[in-house]
């Protein structure tokens with residue numbers, strides 16, 4: 581080897597080393613912690629608190645949760661109204677999905693007269709024969725799951741917050757050991773993209789609980805307000821893929837959507853063939869994995885006494901998904917997850 585070619589080789593080696601080093605730096609700086617941990621095979625430990633059986637989007641969100649290989653689901657708790665009746669629906673979902681390994685916690689009992697709209701789906705389901713664990717005190721189950729975890733738990737809340745507020749009041753230390761991700765509030769836009777913020781159902785129906793949760797000392801706090809979550813509706817071909825899928829997750833969703841449409845007043849039953857309702861809660865489940873498809877703003881958010889979520893620079897900082905970067909890509913993500921072939925990574929097992 582002459583001096584010139586030796587020098588050339590040295591330069592090539594040096595460039596290769598620099599490029600590799602730079603790439604490594606970029607990898608470690610650019611990845612979200614959750615995504616990085618998934619890459620190592622470590623899952624994100626999560627609790628879901630859901631007011632399932634009121635609006636139907638919670639059922640879609642539960643299906644998305646079960647279909648997402650990024651999660652290690654530690655607990656699902658039922659919130660608002662007849663929480664025991666809701667536990668029955670959740671138990672049938674987990675049994676159908678082959679996921680009775682996930683414990684259920686029954687949340688604080690509310691108004692029992694209200695009933696719910698997915699009763700028909702569980703009319704032949706015998707809860708006494710259910711194989712999974714059911715904690716009668718869901719609030720304590722939330723506390724115990726967070727306090728016993730060696731790493732921070734991600735608490736995804738997709739309904740009003742009586743359970744989470746009660747858990748904070750009973751054991752304030754849970755906040756320092758948990759990340760909060762919620763479908764809550766309205767920052768600059770209201771329902772369906774309307775041009776002014778509005779009182780959002782999950783915040784305003786249990787206002788004091790919302791104020792407790794929005795001032796707690798969480799590791800961090802992320803929300804999808806109406807600005808983004810109220811724009812998600814599957815239509816035409818995207819909806820048809822879920823409707824026609826044989827995947828248990830898709831069937832759970834569609835079977836429940838059918839009984840939900842039938843049992844509601846002023847519902848258009850023909851929607852079952854063409855479109856979903858607004859799928860608010862699915863966005864919170866996505867945000868517990870990653871934020872790529874949304875514009876995130878770190879804003880001080882104060883829950884006002886009249887139930888608004890106002891921007892206030894002196895209030896607790898919250899990561900708010902205020903705009904979509906690519907709503908179509910999120911819809912595709914949702915459809916893909918719910919129709920994943922049985923047996924593929926993360927797909928729920930067949931009964």
Ligand SMILES: [Ca+2]
Pocket residue numbers: 630631632635637638738739861
């Ligand atoms: Ca909900």
